[in-house]
Ligand SMILES: O=C(O)COP(=O)(O)O
């Protein structure tokens with residue numbers, strides 16, 4: 108197979124399915140404040156931002172559980188989960204969008220995708236209560252024809268269902284869609300859904316190189332991704 112390039116772009120694509128955390132927005136600085144606020148109120152020591160980067164990708168419950176596991180045994184973690192989730196929500200609602208930043212080339216890439224008349228969906232494992240304000244605060248909300256969050260369906264990535272539903276909603280086959288993400292959860296969902304896959308190397312993938320996920324292309328920005336779609 109010839110490598111995907113501007114001369115040999117991914118053809119017959121009508122839908123782009125974008126991940127949020129680690130692909131469009133570097134949300135870890137906000138998560139750092141919220142998780143460490145939660146820990147402080149639980150009278151537990153702080154966790155380092157480098158650890159938090161390794162915990163993002165499988166949704167909020169998993170993030171909070173992994174954070175508590177730095178300090179607590181598994182039975183204590185489970186006993187603390189309800190109050191920890193309440194505290195995390197309290198802090199993250201306040202801080203969401205305050206310290207996070209949009210990765211370079213995101214707006215330009217979304218604009219280029221729009222100009223190509225592609226349907227654009229966001230499929231994220233972030234709960235909707237945080238997703239929509241975060242996109243809006245960063246001036247990204249209006250680019251999306253569809254936003255599916257961790258609580259939209261009963262399943263989330265790596266389950267392929269949200270991506271399959273996005274294609275169906277737009278009236279296209281998964282083969283006419285490319286998913287763009289930063290983690291193994293995006294890669295597994297995209298492949299199981301039957302979509303093409305681009306990956307960005309700058310996000311959160313549990314410290315693993317994205318090349319291991321065998322994407323159709325590794326893209327340095329969403330603008331480069333847009334230029335590889337025809
Ligand atoms: O909230 C998460 O765990 C990850 O969110 P994402 O799916 O947008 O990367």
Ligand SMILES: [Mg+2]
Pocket residue numbers: 126127128129130164288289290310311
């Ligand atoms: Mg991500």
